[in-house]
Amino acid sequence: MWGLKFLRFLWCILAFLLFVIVVVAWGVEYVPGFLKAPWGNKLGGVGNLFGLLALYTAVIMTVIGVRLPLVERAFGLDRLIRFHTALGPLVLLFAIIHVIFRTLSFSASIGEKWSWDFLFQFFPYSWAISENALVAARWGLLVILLSVTAAKVARLSRGFIPFRIWKPLHSMIYYGIFTAFGHSLILASDVKRFPLLVPWAGLALVWGGCCVYRLNYLLQRSRNFRWFLEGVDYETHDVHTCRFIRPEGQGSFARRRPGQFMIIRMKSRLWGWSDPHPFTISCPPGSDSLCCTVKGVGSFSKKLRTCRPGTVFLCEGPYGIFTPDFEREKNLVFIAGGIGITPFLSMMRYVRDNSIPVSVTLIWGNRAKKDIVAYSELSRFVKSSDRFRVVHVLSEQKITDKMREETAEDGFFWEQGLVTGSVLKKYVNPDNASFYVCGPAPMQKMVMREIRQVFKVPPGKIRRELFVFY
Template sequence: MPDRARRSLWADHGEPAPASAAPAAPVAARPPAPSAPSAPSASRRRLPARRRPWVVDGLAALGGIGFGVTLALGVEAESSGSLRAAGGWATAAGRLSGLAAAYLMIVVVVLVARLPPLERAIGQDRLVVWHRRLGPWPLYLLVAHGTLITIGYAQAAHDGVLHQLGRLIWTYPGILASVVAFGLLIAAGVTSYRKARARMAYETWWSVHLYTYLALFLAFSHQVHTGASFVGHPTNRMYWTALWVGTLALVVGCRVLLPLWRSLRHQVRVVGVRPEGRDTYSVLLEGRRLDRLPAAGGQFLQWRFLRRGLWWQAHPYSLSAAPDRTRLRITIKDLGDHSAALVAMAPGTRVAIEGPYGAFTADARRGDRLLLIGGGVGITPVRALLQELPVGTDVDVILRGRTRGDLVLADEVADHAGRIGGRVHELIGPRDRVPLDAEALRRLIPDVARRDIYICGPDGFSDAVIASARALGVPSDRIHVESFSL
């Protein structure tokens, strides 16, 4: 795109015009640019609530107490007589594993319910990691539940296991629905494994996961109507119902009502799409009172573009500039499907928003020495985060790309780094020829071990940089990562 046209398009939307691209070089360092525009004043914007680490401890303690109470319900439902009966121990263990599985399913759902205090304290990427690690355990416990219950009932009836399984499914109330729920949960679990997830479209994965809520409803109905801990125990039933209804209210409130309210309040619309480099585009958006949206540079939102074929899909994209009163911007790479459709987005298209999310923000830092590292389109949240840093922050920025064109928004990064006296280092070339390993980090940033490090890029890139940072002695609580695989 001609430089004059690029400058005109920036000016039309009130953005600073980037300088002409510099010649590519394997490794380059940009000097500060004193003419860079100033960052928007934080005092004129509503920033996200402060991060409160104690929230994690409080919710963890509450979750542990709830788990203990749930297991106590299973123990209370048994007696010495029931345990001594044929199949008594197997049946009791099956009931206990079923209660534990149901409670852990609630925890798994709460981890990704996007509860604002929890999300701000931990970050959605870490919550998703915890969700994935904990997710298989309810499935294991459900397998144990079904197996042990079948064995216990078969022993009590002096019947074969397979014959008893058939009787349970076809003659006992609620068992068939619970089998359907188990199948839906298995489908959600299988599609969440990394290899399976990589082979399917985001929309397919998302659709499969919607059926998880149906599975949870069927599982709840099965337990409260047939569970030994609840039949004839109104107090236990009230506790269990309150737990599940509270979880439902949390999900609906955080995932439906709050996004709906913010979308109606801010009335976000597309005003243009601008090329930024090879297969990379910025979507320019406008809305009302966006300074009241509690967003910070480095965060992302779920975006739902309300046009045919896209309205039912929500995708996560990071802000590539700190918001002001009327404008937002995201910068995306054309990878096909959803992102390709955004390139042809017509001005005036309405946008529903969910968020903002993420702990990749300036208030996560432990000191005033920072190292920001962005790879490819992962540079975009780094650019927005850089815009939020106060003058006097000692910051170095490393931009990594295979070619000069892969350094998205590099000119803007240089401008904002120059505003606060920061330094920008460009690493251009194949990874095997221009590595970003521990030795390269030490050479570029000699005091790296005393800095907070912010990393954003593809998972393989981020994992390698994290390993290098740890090898150089950077504490884990000073490493801040934004993942692209939510």
């Protein structure tokens, strides 16, 4: 855990230092003569600053988006995706401010209040390189606008707009960033000399390296992440576990940690591969196959239930940092809602298989007893070791005396209602407790509030898994 924190701190420091270099280099270039410069030059200088900031933000967004292993290992893919989506509008904002100030600067230089041609000329008057570079930059800005808008609309639509429609539009942002670099190199004389050449060249090298990495990854993806469906186990009336095997070996999944997830695509005759879907790996590290326990609520999840053995899948990963530090954390409190149990199944199986000396308290909310996955396995956990404690909280099914009698030998505790503060206080030992929460977003919000109120635990001490995918 400390290694991850150091790695995360290191990446933040590097990003901040790159930002400082950009701003300082601009200051060295423009600040000394800024006050005495004509208004046109002042406006142009400010515009160039925002142009550099747009490039910087675009590069950071690219570093996050290409899933570099060292970056993902520090922050987790789910967190990176949320940060990536937040940076898109910022890139667009900086680029628009850059365009506005540069247009004002050009207009002032020719004695006009506002030169519309400078802003909306999308076809060159000649074949001069400078003319074409400016036109390409205008098209690039439109592409960035389209790319960011497509991603935002798709996210707001909550899956209504198919991935295969908006993702190609979003990927066009690479063209927009490329034209921005080319435009600045051809037209901006200041980036061709010290000191602005230093941050510009650094940003270009980082962005180019990320593009090469991503292209190489995509070219080898089908070979490195091709898995086959071994079988489907039906857990409950609406939950099933898919098992995947890979004859060549587990590849990157050989070093997976309990609680991590993977991204699954199914082979499609029409589209090549289906849309990506994230699923937690429910089997523990060291198992021969990959498993994901899925609730059949969406079309893709329901399709998995009926797939035949041998069906080809693309399984990418492992991703995520939702995993305990078993050397430091000895009192683990897992709070799950519904199918949010999957990362905890992996963690508990890992603890059992490796005889790790930790205490595990699982508090699991479901609607009814029939919704409980791995019922018999969890019963064996609590009966085989006093290090495991499982509390089932049912929100819709009434817990009767007859039910308690029938389940008396299963080793579980039963509660009626929701996972509230009273339930937590009754079963959780707060001494050096590490809280992990996974489930629907409203449930997580309520549980985190209850934990803070009952045990006075700061939000930063509560780990949670919240999938926010493309």
